[in-house]
Amino acid sequence: MRRVTPDTIAVVDLAVCDRCGLCLPLCPPEAIHLELNILTVDDATCTGCEKCIAPCPVGALAMAPLHPNAQLLAPVTHA
């Protein structure tokens, strides 16, 4: 169980993901699963450490706000 709730967690773009499984052993809390050809990141377990992001050979993983409405709460910075 993670101690601190991260602001951002890893999310996978399944349209890009090749299901190679490379990211699974890279995840310290073992939050990434590959089952029935679908890669998932458990958002309750991901600590936001980003260790899975750069190694993805096709760039299918990215960081995104944990709270889906976080963008609504963020200040507007553009005109």
Next chain:
Amino acid sequence: MPDVDVLVVGAGPAGAVAAWEAKMAAPELDVVLLERDRAVGSPVRCAEGVGDAGLREFANPDGADWAARRITRVIFQAPDDTEVVVAERGVGWVLDRTRFDAYLAAEASRTGADVRVGAEATAMARNGGDRWHVRVKERGQEEVYRARIVIGADGVETMVGRWAGLDTRVPSRDMESCAQYVLQGIEFDPDAIYLQFSDAIAPGGYAWIFPKAVGVANVGLGMVALKSDGRNARQYLDAWIARRFPNGARTGYTVGGVIVHTTIKKTYAEGVMVAGDAAHMINPLSGGGITNAMKAGRLAGCTAAAAIRAGDTSERRLSAYHDAWMSLLGEDHLKYYRIKQALEHMDDDFLNSLARTVNRIPQEKRSIGRIFAHALIKHPQLIPVAARFFV
């Protein structure tokens, strides 16, 4: 609820060999070999190169339809494209993994193992008894297998290892991110494999050309993301191919991870063994894992058969598998890993000058040992590398 003696998860080289060895050692056992994908050997996530001697311990490549190309030369390429040719007889083979893995699975089937494709293990628990309960999804149905021994041969992402409580995680610096195309209509020596080392091309790894036929090759690279300039493996590969083979037809594509670490600390648990990539049994210098996986599969299969016959599938008993692996190859991998760490400090200028040094040795006298000796004299910065090898 099917009751089996040995349930092997993953029908790659480790799993197929584990299944046939268990069945041959103890024909009375029920051995089931599960393959998640709809076809054994597909998708290919491999450069398909294998050494001749290791391969022949398990299968005869002469005339086999699964052996795509015999290799008699290795061409090392420096960052500036200077080539160093090392020729040896019977260096190795480039396989057709879709056929090779199917051949191995068929051999397992021939011994009496039950090969099941499209069957994915999705969970596993001990439930207090002396058997593992493994949930398997197969053609939309779910079954729970009860197994005395589970052999996890489920590759880089091993779930069996995880379910059994083994630590199969890997540090980022020891994960090679790989991408590869099958290129057609390109020019190269079809009897050679090419390995190019350069931080600009494949930081922390190397780029390769592995021939599958005249004019057709697996062209790929492995790199360590921590050393990347921000690009991913596919982007590095696209850049390399644009320079080397701008007119090659890309007829296939694959990506994947190669763990260039050492064997996991513990490859066994109560009623469980993990083998091959799942246990990080990959040569950390070359990234090669096919024959390692088969050797580990053989050890795991034999250990499983003997353990079940003896009525003892305890962790203590199965630890013999780990010990046998470490003596066979695991200890060597620790040495190779130290060399890999030392080589990480070699930059592109050094590699260019090393290639020129080696090329002064006549090709017929160019053995690995002589290259090493010459390199040490001309490039004293290699001495710490040599020291690490022998310590």
